[in-house]
Amino acid sequence: MSAVAVVTGLGTAAPNGLGTSDYWSATRAGKSGIGRVTRFDPDRYPAKLAGEVPGFTAESYLPGKLLPQTDRMTRLALVATDWALADAGIRPKDLPAFDMGVITASSAGGFEFGQGELQNLWSRGSQYVSAYQSFAWFYAVNSGQISIRNGMKGPSGVLVSDQAGGLDAVAQARRQIRKGTDLIVSGSVDASICPWGWVAQYTCGRLSTSDDPATAYRPFAATAAGHVAGEGGAILIVERLEAARDRGADIYGAIAGYGATFDPRPDSGREPGLRKAIGLALADARIRPEEVDVVFADAAGVRELDRVEAEAITSVFGPYGVPVTAPKTMTGRLCSGAAPLDMAAAFLAMSDGLIPPTVNVRPAAEYRLDLVVDRPRAAAVRTALVLARGYGGFNSAMVLRDLDSRNGRT
Missing domain, CATH: 3.40.47.10 (Thiolase/Chalcone synthase)
Known part of the structure; x- marks a missing residue:
């Protein structure tokens, strides 16, 4: 194993x-x-x-x-x-x-x-x-x-x-x-x-x-x-x-699953690769979509890219099927530093039993996302999915789990 x-x-x-x-x-x-x-x-x-x-x-x-x-x-x-x-x-x-x-x-x-x-x-x-x-x-x-x-x-x-x-x-x-x-x-x-x-x-x-x-x-x-x-x-x-x-360390949680894909050429007629990356990460973690408690979104802030991400999330979890958050609205997009900061936020959310908010946003109804806005939402966060996309077509997804979800913490 x-x-x-x-x-x-x-x-x-x-x-x-x-x-x-x-x-x-x-x-x-x-x-x-x-x-x-x-x-x-x-x-x-x-x-x-x-x-x-x-x-x-x-x-x-x-x-x-x-x-x-x-x-x-x-x-x-x-x-x-x-x-x-x-x-x-x-x-x-x-x-x-x-x-x-x-x-x-x-x-x-x-x-x-x-x-x-x-x-x-x-x-x-x-x-x-x-x-x-x-x-x-x-x-x-x-x-x-x-x-x-x-x-x-x-x-x-x-x-x-x-x-x-x-x-x-x-x-x-x-x-x-x-x-x-x-x-x-x-x-x-x-x-x-x-x-x-x-x-x-x-x-x-x-x-x-x-x-x-x-x-x-x-x-x-x-x-x-x-x-x-x-x-x-x-x-x-x-x-x-x-x-x-x-060594008796305190443990924030486990890196349970990962998936990565590349988007096809814009004129290829094929769908973007983010949904596939999510599926790969869930399969690698051996969990079902309903086990995910929160999604930390890539949150591009560009209408077409937001649409692609929202469709990927709703195709896997269903419309309004999982809480979604983007705390990077408080920091800006930090290039390669953004997703590790989201990982840190996810582990801290597990410890504190809350989902951090997305500020200054009123989500468009067309996206059908359960976006956590304005203030934290109390929740038992055991499993989090972190998404990240890079310029040029990179897609990555990572599943993080509290150790209570992995046969107990000692």
């Missing part, structure tokens, strides 16, 4: 809260972290709103030697990893190095670091370009820096599939756990709120240009007109169930 992969630690950095406690308190209360961009002057750009992580000063958390060689996303990821390891009660130096690995996701790499070095190249000359540019921008840099900082020499890697990447990374972590590795640091943190990153994101044609934080990002609403970009995400400690129990 395959080893069960469980999550024992969470470290989050979100626009509505730095650290898991602040994030969850804000999310329960429906507090948004979306506002006008402050990391650069957005006046010359059509989109001016973002979800920015508040109160993060890297110097307060990391040694000075790391700062010249790291982008903001890597600094956030390193600190979130420290928090996740502490939450799990793990001291890496006490464990065999080859029994620990790091698998993260990235959507853009270290855009802000790269922008600064390109500016140096153009304005001052090549001698002013940092040697750290060779890796600080790279998609795999978070995995590399986390593994170096914590002495982790086991299976490692990076997944690049835009917003779906966070789930894909955790799924790969689960595979390595099943192959015998005791612990994998996984999840994702993305951050590219800088002019270069902003232009890159705007080219997708899906950014909202509204100046009102309360109306800019409204997935599943009749007035949906794009999403707000954000930064942040979550790092999760994934362990083999037996290893976690042997």
Whole structure:
């Protein structure tokens, strides 16, 4: 029988809260972290709103030697990893190095670091370009820096599939756990709120240009007109169930099922792949649709993409057949960091017996979704389904279960 992969630690950095406690308190209360961009002057750009992580000063958390060689996303990821390891009660130096690995996701790499070095190249000359540019921008840099900082020499890697990447990374972590590795640091943190990153994101044609934080990002609403970009995400400690129990760890829950598909060409006449991904995840978890207590939606905020997601959900669960939520309306879409943050919210929802709300949205009746809006909904959450879609046709779905749903918790 395959080893069960469980999550024992969470470290989050979100626009509505730095650290898991602040994030969850804000999310329960429906507090948004979306506002006008402050990391650069957005006046010359059509989109001016973002979800920015508040109160993060890297110097307060990391040694000075790391700062010249790291982008903001890597600094956030390193600190979130420290928090996740502490939450799990793990001291890496006490464990065999080859029994620990790091698998993260990235959507853009270290855009802000790269922008600064390109500016140096153009304005001052090549001698002013940092040697750290060779890796600080790279998609795999978070995995590399986390593994170096914590002495982790086991299976490692990076997944690049835009917003779906966070789930894909955790799924790969689960595979390595099943192959015998005791612990994998996984999840994702993305951050590219800088002019270069902003232009890159705007080219997708899906950014909202509204100046009102309360109306800019409204997935599943009749007035949906794009999403707000954000930064942040979550790092999760994934362990083999037996290893976690042997050391007496507190366990948030299990990674029970996963499915991934690609959409066909838009002109192919074939249906999008999200419904298939959901079916694969449920089959992998060996559960029926009626066992799912909540769906954390991808929530694109684009009418056609919202329609596709709503049809996938209702085709599996029936019209209004399952509570649906999108707490990312309080943070914006965090690229590859979005789904791991939704995973963290799902595990916290299991602990607290509630479903976090989707704020500032009145769902259009045509979607036939039971969208949880305005305030949390009390519910016994034992099984959650997290959905994520990446630009270019990536679809991923992951089933999370409380251990009470897997033969009891010890």
